[in-house]
Amino acid sequence: MTNPIERLESLGYPIDDVPSPGGLYTPVTIIGSIAYVSGAVPVTQGHLKYAGKVPSDVDLPTAQEAAALCVANNLRMFHQEGGSLERILRVLRLTGYVNSDPHFTDQHLVINGASQLLKDVFGDLGIGARSAVGVAQLPLGSAVETELILEIRS
DSSP states (O other): OOOHHHHHHHTTTTTTTTOOSSSSSSSSEEEETEEEEEEEEETTTTOOOOBBTTTTOOOOOHHHHHHHHHHHHHHHHHHHHHSSSSEEEEEEEEEEEEETTOOOOOOOHHHHHHHHHHHHHHHGGOOEEEEEEEEEEOGBSEEEEEEEEEEEOO
8 A cells, every 4th residue: 555545445434435514614725735624523424423522422442433533534525625635745733622521631632543543644744733622512513523734735
């Protein structure tokens, strides 16, 4: 496996399972060599797979799976809207939001699931700046949401 599409698919994320926008926005905005990828929730085949609060409804390992699915959806969105995953030079920033119980403080561990997937697909160039933020609620009651900023080939 030499390209990011093959690596993503080998991890169990078919490139063509692209989520539909859930609102009035563009999935990807490109300015020069920077791509801003809108937030993605853990949807597969049109259905939300992971919903609820972490950790009372969704345990840590499951929340990490949700984070990986979210970032896979970010990559699928970029592939569809931005041309190809092969245009990606590196991940500049990953932002992850975790639908958290009030006293939960391990959001960074949840978002490690997304970071690991990016590293598995792009190697060290998949690891950029990152924020992991606990929130009171997310769209559709999702457990996790991620967004990306990428450096791309023009």
